[in-house]
């Protein structure tokens with residue numbers, strides 16, 4: 300008998316299942332709207348030209364392959380913190396931000412979860428929006444925190460359930476941790492307005508909650524890295540201490556290079572040094588130190604004025620292409636096809652994803668009849684649409700809902 304004979308089979312990953320069904324489909328019209336990675340106008344993965352140039356710069360300097368420090372490439376993490384917090388950030392200028400490189404956004408969240416579980420002196424409960432990125436739940440549970448939900452999505456308006464959100468955060472135990480998507484909420488594509496962020500900041504203050512920002516899409520939502528950092532910078536300005544998980548997967552297209560950063564604001568350089576020492580103690584037994592190549596690429600972009608300018612233009616290009624697909628889809632549904640229902644949310648939602656409001660049976664019909672694949676909650680990746688398939692998609696949605 301094998302030692303593993305009692306290991307039960309786990310359920311398949313819901314998003315990978317979509318990709319498998321898509322791959323098996325031989326119809327030339329097929330579309331994959333499940334994947335959370337940017338696609339260009341031809342439906343192909345996109346390596347940013349600024350990233351190609353940065354990689355050439357890195358390679359031409361013939362860097363060695365020595366280990367990085369436990370907290371990664373120091374120049375890169377300083378520049379990542381600057382990108383997130385902004386040049387006029389008080390804790391940044393006081394040298395009171397503790398920051399470490401991470402295995403992309405997921406690794407940043409996991410380091411943060413572990414740090415809170417070990418050192419956060421108050422409640423070990425973390426509140427996640429309902430719904431949220433599916434991986435948040437097991438990630439924070441495995442970090443040793445108790446996971447609870449706060450209301451976020453209103454099915455009837457396909458918008459933010461702001462009353463529910465406020466009520467749930469007001470009812471949270473004092474000192475609980477609250478996970479906030481800094482911008483481009485996944486999976487709904489619905490973000491609070493600046494006024495709503497200010498109210499959330501007040502509630503977080505009143506209930507003494509600890510804000511943990513997941514910023515996986517900085518620049519990708521609006522096209523501006525500054526505008527997308529609004530919530531993080533507002534909270535810091537309002538005097539909150541924050542934790543921030545950053546990913547360079549989407550905004551630099553560095554998905555498989557696994558480049559990210561985790562940071563905490565502290566009250567002084569001395570406190571920062573103590574926090575740094577504990578981050579190292581958490582990271583060392585997990586993976587010792589992070590990979591160097593992707594961090595060197597991101598560092599070359601963030602540290603070179605010409606490349607940085609080129610990169611921000613390319614981020615805007617990706618965001619703008621997605622926004623133009625939202626407009627095209629909305630116009631085709633409402634004006635050309637007169638599809639029944641209210642589709643304004645397609646245009647008002649932001650970032651990579653749109654919660655279409657399509658039901659699970661409708662998504663099944665779309666897969667079987669039209670060869671269009673998405674998760675059964677009706678979430679589509681807008682990046683999967685382009686000039687050659689958006690009309691076919693709209694016609695198929697029209698047929699599925701009438």
Ligand code: PLP
Nearest residue numbers: 335403404405432485515546548
């Ligand atoms: N957080 C959110 C909300 C995401 O959507 C993702 C990726 O889809 C991540 C974090 C982490 O991505 P990565 O680990 O590739 O940076």
